[in-house]
Amino acid sequence: xxxxxxxxxxxxxxxxxxxxxxxxxxxxxxxxxxxxxxxxxxxxxxxxxxxxxxxxxxxxxxxxxxxxxxxxxxxxxxxxxxxxxxxxxxxxxxxxxxxxxxxxxxxxxxxxxxxxxxxxxxxxxxxxxxxxxxxxxxxxxxxxxxxxxxxxxxxxxxxxxxxxxxxxxxxxxxxxxxxxxxxxxxxxxxxxxxxxxxxxxxxxxxxxxxxxxxxxxxxxxxxxxx
Numbered sequence: 001x002x003x004x005x006x007x008x009x010x011x012x013x014x015x016x017x018x019x020x021x022x023x024x025x026x027x028x029x030x031x032x033x034x035x036x037x038x039x040x041x042x043x044x045x046x047x048x049x050x051x052x053x054x055x056x057x058x059x060x061x062x063x064x065x066x067x068x069x070x071x072x073x074x075x076x077x078x079x080x081x082x083x084x085x086x087x088x089x090x091x092x093x094x095x096x097x098x099x100x101x102x103x104x105x106x107x108x109x110x111x112x113x114x115x116x117x118x119x120x121x122x123x124x125x126x127x128x129x130x131x132x133x134x135x136x137x138x139x140x141x142x143x144x145x146x147x148x149x150x151x152x153x154x155x156x157x158x159x160x161x162x163x164x165x166x167x168x169x170x171x172x173x174x175x176x177x178x179x180x181x182x183x184x185x186x187x188x189x190x191x192x193x194x195x196x197x198x199x200x201x202x203x204x205x206x207x208x209x210x211x212x213x214x215x216x217x218x219x220x221x222x223x224x225x226x
Contacts, residue, residue, distance in 0.1 A: 003070045004207075005062070007031045007053065007110065008080030010038055012180035013127070016200035017077065022046045029065060031080070053080055053106035054098070063113050073117040075207050078107045078126040078152070083182055085141045096144045103148035108155060111170075120167025123211040124159070125203065126152050128174040130222050149174070153218050160216025169211035173203060176222025193223055 004021045008014040009030035015037060018030045022045035030038045035048035049065060051058045066073060082102040084095050107126055118124075130136050132149025139146070153172050160170040177183060177192035178199045202221060210219075 002026045002074040002208075003029070003072060004075045004077070005029045005031065005073060005110075005114070006077045006079055007051075007106070009048075010034045010036075012182060012196045013178060013200050013203065014077075014079045016197045017079065017204060018046055019043070020200055020204045027070065029062070029070075031062065053110075054101040056109070059109055059113055062110065066114070066117050071117065072119055073114050074119070074122055076111065076114055076122070076124045077203065077207055078110065078124070079203075080106065081127065081182065083142070083145045083185075085145075085187070087141060088143045091143055099144040100148050100151070103145070104151045104155070107152050111159065115163075115168075118166070118168045121211065122168045123207055124156070124168065124170045125207045125210070126156050126170070126172045127203070128153050128172045128218065130174050130176050130220060133174050133218070133220060156218070157216045164215070169215040171206075171210055171214050171216070172218040173206065174218055174220045174222075175199060176220075
C-alpha cells in the first residue's frame with residue numbers, strides 16, 4: 001500500500017483526491033485545518049490531521065505522525081491554497097504574507113520535513129495555477145495569488161535539480177479554472193469548465209505515474225487557450 005499525503009483535503013480537489021486514493025487501497029494522510037468533512041467519510045484508509053499550514057509549529061504534527069505510523073512517504077501532493085482577490089493598491093504586506101505562508105512557505109517546509117521519509121520512487125506534486133505561468137493571461141486582483149503560484153514552480157525546478165541523484169521526483173501541475181469552493185468564493189459569477197472530481201482524477205493518475213516521465217517539469221492543465 002502506498003502512503004499518500006494530501007494538503008487542503010477538506011474540500012474541492014483535495015477532498016475528491018483523498019477518496020480516490022483510499023478507494024484504491026492507499027494509506028492517506030488528509031491535512032486540513034477543518035477535519036470534520038474528512039472524518040465524516042469514516043474511511044479506514046484515511047487519517048485526518050488538523051494542521052494550520054500558516055503556523056510553523058503545526059508541521060510537527062505531520063512529522064510525528066509519519067515517524068509513529070508510516071516511516072515512509074510515497075506521494076506528497078501540495079494542494080492547499082489561499083486566494084486573495086484585491087486590487088493591488090489595497091493589497092498589503094500582510095495580505096501577501098498570508099497568501100505566501102500557505103502557497104509557498106508551507107510547500108517548502110512540508111517538503112523539507114518529508115525529504116527524509118521519501119524513497120527513490122517518491123513523487124512530490126505541487127498544485128500551481130495557470131496564473132503562475134510566465135506569459136499566461138493574468139487577472140487583476142490576483143497579484144499575491146498568481147505570484148505565489150509562480151514561486152512554487154521555480155521552487156520545484158530547483159528541488160528537482162538538487163535531489164536529482166536521489167530518485168525523488170518534483171513536478172508541478174498548473175491548473176486552469178476548476179469549479180471549487182475557493183473559486184466560487186473569489187469569483188461568485190464564474191462557472192469553470194472542469195469539476196473538482198474531473199481534475200482530481202487527472203491529478204490522481206499523474207501522481208502515480210508522472211514521475212516515470214517527468215522531473216522538474218510544470219504541466220499546464222487547462223482546456224482553454226490561453
